[in-house]
Amino acid sequence: MPVLILILFIGFLVGRVFSDNSIIRFSGKLITPIVLILLFFMGALTGANETLLADFATLGANAMIIVVGSLIGTIFLSVIFGRVLKRKLLKNQSR
Secondary structure, three states: OHHHHHHHHHHHHHHHHOOOOHHHHHHHHHHHHHHHHHHHHHHHHHHHOHHHHHOHHHHHHHHHHHHHHHHHHHHHHHHHHHHHHHHHHHHHHOO
């Protein structure tokens, strides 16, 4: 994990130093193909993992529970925060 944070920090510094340089614009064009290649190899490794495939039904059910719970929580909190912000905005406008 410290290595990942260090790499991210170095990338941040390079971006700050070379922000007007063509190197940064060129790297933007490389990001999508590199991410697609990364996703391909992640899928290949997942497909080759027999233990993971054997437990796929259980993992899928757990993942669905997490996704549905996250979705419900996000909607619920969005509605609450939206109402609170709306009240504060209306209160500030009436002053």
